[in-house]
Amino acid sequence: MAPMDTNIESRTIAVLVDNEPGVLARVIGLFSGRGYNIESLTVTEVDVAHGLSRITVVTSGTAQILEQIKAQLGRLVPVHRVRDLTKEGTSVERELALIKVAGAGEKRVEALRIADIFRARVVDSSHDHFVFEMTGKSDKLDVFVDLMQPLGLIDVSRTGVVAISRGAKAL
Amino acid sequence: MATEQFTGAEIVIKALKDQGVDTVFGYPGGAVLPIYDAIFKQNDIKHVLVRQEGGAVHAAEGYARSTGKVGVVLVTSGPGATNAVTGLTDALLDSIPLICLTGQVPTHLIGNDAFQEADTTGITRPCTKHNYLVRDIETLSRTMHEAFYVAQNGRPGPVVIDLPKDVQQGKIDTYLAPEDVKHRSYRPQVNGEVDHINEAVELIANAKRPVFYVGGGVINSGSSASAVLTELVRLTGAPCTTTLMGLGAYPGTDKQFLGMLGMHGTYEANLAMYNCDVMINVGARFDDRITGVIDEFSPDSKKIHIDIDASSINKNVMVDLPIVGDAGRVVEEILRIWKEKKHSLDTKSLKAWWLRIDEWRAKDCLGYVQDGPIIKPQHAIKRLYELTKDRKPYITTEVGQHQMWAAQYFHFDEPKKWMTSGGLGTMGYGLPAAVGAQLAHREDLVIDISGEASFMMNMQELGTIAQYKLPVKIFIVNNQWMGMVRQWQQLLHGNRHSESYSDALPDFVKLAESFGLKGMRCEKAEDLDQMLQEMIDSPEPVIFDCQVAKEENCYPMIPSGAAHYEMLLGPEDSAAKPISEEGMVLV
Ligand SMILES: Cc1ncc(C[n+]2csc(CCOP(=O)(O)OP(=O)(O)O)c2C)c(N)n1
Ligand SMILES: [Mg+2]
Numbered sequence: 001m002a003p004m005d006t007n008i009e010s011r012t013i014a015v016l017v018d019n020e021p022g023v024l025a026r027v028i029g030l031f032s033g034r035g036y037n038i039e040s041l042t043v044t045e046v047d048v049a050h051g052l053s054r055i056t057v058v059t060s061g062t063a064q065i066l067e068q069i070k071a072q073l074g075r076l077v078p079v080h081r082v083r084d085l086t087k088e089g090t091s092v093e094r095e096l097a098l099i100k101v102a103g104a105g106e107k108r109v110e111a112l113r114i115a116d117i118f119r120a121r122v123v124d125s126s127h128d129h130f131v132f133e134m135t136g137k138s139d140k141l142d143v144f145v146d147l148m149q150p151l152g153l154i155d156v157s158r159t160g161v162v163a164i165s166r167g168a169k170a171l
Numbered sequence: 172m173a174t175e176q177f178t179g180a181e182i183v184i185k186a187l188k189d190q191g192v193d194t195v196f197g198y199p200g201g202a203v204l205p206i207y208d209a210i211f212k213q214n215d216i217k218h219v220l221v222r223q224e225g226g227a228v229h230a231a232e233g234y235a236r237s238t239g240k241v242g243v244v245l246v247t248s249g250p251g252a253t254n255a256v257t258g259l260t261d262a263l264l265d266s267i268p269l270i271c272l273t274g275q276v277p278t279h280l281i282g283n284d285a286f287q288e289a290d291t292t293g294i295t296r297p298c299t300k301h302n303y304l305v306r307d308i309e310t311l312s313r314t315m316h317e318a319f320y321v322a323q324n325g326r327p328g329p330v331v332i333d334l335p336k337d338v339q340q341g342k343i344d345t346y347l348a349p350e351d352v353k354h355r356s357y358r359p360q361v362n363g364e365v366d367h368i369n370e371a372v373e374l375i376a377n378a379k380r381p382v383f384y385v386g387g388g389v390i391n392s393g394s395s396a397s398a399v400l401t402e403l404v405r406l407t408g409a410p411c412t413t414t415l416m417g418l419g420a421y422p423g424t425d426k427q428f429l430g431m432l433g434m435h436g437t438y439e440a441n442l443a444m445y446n447c448d449v450m451i452n453v454g455a456r457f458d459d460r461i462t463g464v465i466d467e468f469s470p471d472s473k474k475i476h477i478d479i480d481a482s483s484i485n486k487n488v489m490v491d492l493p494i495v496g497d498a499g500r501v502v503e504e505i506l507r508i509w510k511e512k513k514h515s516l517d518t519k520s521l522k523a524w525w526l527r528i529d530e531w532r533a534k535d536c537l538g539y540v541q542d543g544p545i546i547k548p549q550h551a552i553k554r555l556y557e558l559t560k561d562r563k564p565y566i567t568t569e570v571g572q573h574q575m576w577a578a579q580y581f582h583f584d585e586p587k588k589w590m591t592s593g594g595l596g597t598m599g600y601g602l603p604a605a606v607g608a609q610l611a612h613r614e615d616l617v618i619d620i621s622g623e624a625s626f627m628m629n630m631q632e633l634g635t636i637a638q639y640k641l642p643v644k645i646f647i648v649n650n651q652w653m654g655m656v657r658q659w660q661q662l663l664h665g666n667r668h669s670e671s672y673s674d675a676l677p678d679f680v681k682l683a684e685s686f687g688l689k690g691m692r693c694e695k696a697e698d699l700d701q702m703l704q705e706m707i708d709s710p711e712p713v714i715f716d717c718q719v720a721k722e723e724n725c726y727p728m729i730p731s732g733a734a735h736y737e738m739l740l741g742p743e744d745s746a747a748k749p750i751s752e753e754g755m756v757l758v
Contacts, residue, residue, distance in 0.1 A: 026296060029296055068486055077321055078356055
């Protein structure tokens with residue numbers, strides 16, 4: 001019997017599902033019921049004509065658990081396809097964040113300067129606040145949020161990861 | 172021409188008919204009255220009134236398991252649906268195809284905490300293969316047919332259809348027939364990959380110490396699956412063992428059969444698993460009751476795993492050769508190639524392997540001594556088997572020691588004769604399951620091998636037995652203990668029998684009589700055969716209170732946390748090998 005691998009890896013998995021009531025609850029229930037991790041989960045309808053939604057879930061576990069997660073997702077009745085974007089080739093991953101920073105004076109100037117370096121856009125502002133919009137890899141967003149912390153960060157809203165494979169092939 | 176109009180309730184009945192349903196197990200209530208009205212107005216579908224919704228689900232399981240068809244349940248909203256939850260979970264774990272129709276409050280009241288409202292789809296989501304809430308009558312006929320497709324295809328399981336009352340009462344002039352409905356996404360893989368099947372044939376052909384390890388998947392795959400499997404096993408000459416759920420998939424009286432494996436399996440089956448060099452798992456799932464401690468599970472074997480559910484592969488045990496597909500189809504392919512290539516196992520190795528197995532067999536791990544007037548429970552079941560085997564009875568069980576003894580001492584030469592709650596271990600399963608089996612097979616002998624404690628969990632179904640004049644035989648192995656609990660308390664908890672005594676039992680004979688059934692009590696070994704014969708010959712339903720030795724334990728036993736070779740064969744072993752601390756935390 002092959003020894004079990006105990007390394008914990010992170011994976012981004014794309015799941016194409018029927019956009020029917022309860023489908024998200026089914027997926028989330030699967031993760032909580034079987035004790036799998038969800039690091040990020042996003043879902044939106046992507047094909048209105050065919051009523052299909054796409055779920056992107058970032059999860060972690062041993063190689064064996066990750067295979068289990070995919071197999072368990074695959075046997076849910078409304079699931080059309082499950083793809084491991086991390087393992088099967090390369091992919092592009094992005095997340096969007098809206099970040100609200102309040103304050104005045106030096107800190108305000110500094111916040112704007114850093115936002116500029118990070119290519120964050122100002123989407124709302126007043127004399128005493130900014131809302132920045134920023135898109136990128138999650139770790140880049142993490143860094144930006146950390147930098148805003150001492151500069152008056154009061155609110156963050158993030159979408160979670162969306163991902164798509166590189167190259168000319170569809171899911 | 173005026174188009175024909177159907178109510179939602181009529182569509183439900185029409186769809187059931189079109190799916191070939193002849194029997195529905197149910198219990199009425201406010202939220203399903205329109206369906207009950209539609210049932211009243213027709214004669215094709217027989218409704219069987221149970222005495223509690225939990226009984227309806229187990230009865231449908233017994234019906235499904237003994238026929239290979241889908242079992243159908245009809246219950247009302249709220250408490251009707253929540254009472255069904257145990258049975259649904261049971262069917263999920265044992266892969267039994269069911270459709271459970273639940274009433275629901277009208278759509279405009281959903282979410283209002285209306286009278287008898289429960290979030291049925293929310294509650295049953297984790298205990299069904301799939302579930303539906305039908306909000307729109309337009310989708311009703313499609314949903315009905317889809318549900319039947321989902322319940323039966325791939326790994327079978329229970330499907331709930333929640334039906335708001337306004338949908339049942341609504342009207343529509345269109346109805347989709349089964350052949351008009353194709354599922355959008357669900358396409359289970361039934362044919363195994365050709366390369367893997369070829370590889371499996373080679374692996375088996377080169378085995379020196381092969382063993383077939385067969386599970387309930389073969390029974391679910393249909394009678395022809397059992398037939399091809401049996402042919403393959405016989406052709407190879409290899410030994411075969413089955414799980415609790417797999418009993419009957421391979422003939423239980425065949426000389427190549429090693430008996431059941433696992434926690435209370437035979438010594439020879441478990442040691443064959445431990446020592447084999449090629450394991451052929453057909454439709455079993457490496458359940459913890461089978462493997463014992465995983466690190467020491469069959470350490471030197473190459474493992475082939477045939478399963479229709481890809482998520483069963485490498486879940487508990489890492490295998491060398493997975494084949495995702497229907498057990499029957501894959502085995503048929505293996506058999507075809509085996510014959511085509513004129514393979515045979517190496518005679519010398521196989522002979523040596525059987526010599527070892529025969530040594531293990533010689534331990535006679537199921538041996539017991541019946542002496543004196545007190546009936547040994549093992550003896551009771553063995554005699555029941557001997558006296559009924561010619562009638563090829565349908566056997567259901569409850570959960571506990573009697574269940575394991577039934578698995579050990581009753582032998583099944585055919586699939587679909589044995590119904591037990593394996594995965595969930597639900598006390599109270601056997602009596603309603605026997606109701607379902609008897610309804611499907613009116614002329615056959617159906618016996619619930621029961622424990623006195625389990626019997627009490629669903630004994631309200633005696634009313635159903637009486638009403639439909641079902642000649643079910645309820646054979647209570649009455650040891651006056653929750654025997655399996657007492658056994659664990661003895662082995663793991665210093666013999667402190669905390670709350671495991673079956674106190675204040677009814678007089679089972681009088682109980683039977685109060686329902687108009689026949690009651691019998693046997694207290695002495697010398698009376699057993701004659702009384703058993705009387706029970707078997709009786710055209711009536713019978714409760715047979717078989718008073719047995721109170722403190723007998725069920726052996727062999729692989730204690731939790733132990734390996735196959737660490738089996739306890741009897742009380743002397745138990746004293747000598749205390750259970751590890753790691754084992755204590757396991758169930
Ligand atoms: C619904 C349910 N509750 C509790 C248990 C735990 N349990 C397993 S066996 C058992 C005792 C069964 O006693 P009895 O029916 O008399 O059978 P015996 O073991 O004595 O043959 C209990 C309580 C269970 N399996 N199912
Ligand atoms: Mg008992």
